[in-house]
Amino acid sequence: MKVYARTPLDLQKVTVPQGQVYLIPERCKGCSLCIEFCPQEIFQVSTGLNAKGYHYPEIIPGKEEACVHCGFCTLVCPEFAIFTLLVEPEVP
Numbered sequence: 339m340k341v342y343a344r345t346p347l348d349l350q351k352v353t354v355p356q357g358q359v360y361l362i363p364e365r366c367k368g369c370s371l372c373i374e375f376c377p378q379e380i381f382q383v384s385t386g387l388n389a390k391g392y393h394y395p396e397i398i399p400g401k402e403e404a405c406v407h408c409g410f411c412t413l414v415c416p417e418f419a420i421f422t423l424l425v426e427p428e429v430p
């Protein structure tokens with residue numbers, strides 16, 4: 339829950355996008371940049387190893403729907419190992 343110093347006047351009009359995270363573990367080199375730069379702090383280092391011997395990131399349990407599709411993880415990943423797709427909101 340965000341705490342605002344002053345509530346934005348258009349707060350009710352703003353919808354927060356949701357992203358679906360995709361990771362290609364075999365490309366990862368375990369640099370942890372995606373973990374450090376994610377503003378939602380949804381990643382942690384996994385115990386799993388890829389074929390190159392690196393611990394790739396994983397989503398922290400309970401944060402599967404926390405991605406806001408900002409694209410920072412894709413931007414900073416030097417191995418093009420991670421990307422997100424926008425989850426379209428359900429039409430009522």
Ligand code: SF4
Nearest residue numbers: 376405406408409411
């Ligand atoms: S798109 Fe943004 S919020 Fe989603 S996992 Fe990447 S850095 Fe985190």
Ligand code: SF4
Nearest residue numbers: 366367369370372415
């Ligand atoms: S930024 Fe890319 S290479 Fe680095 S830990 Fe994340 S997925 Fe792996």
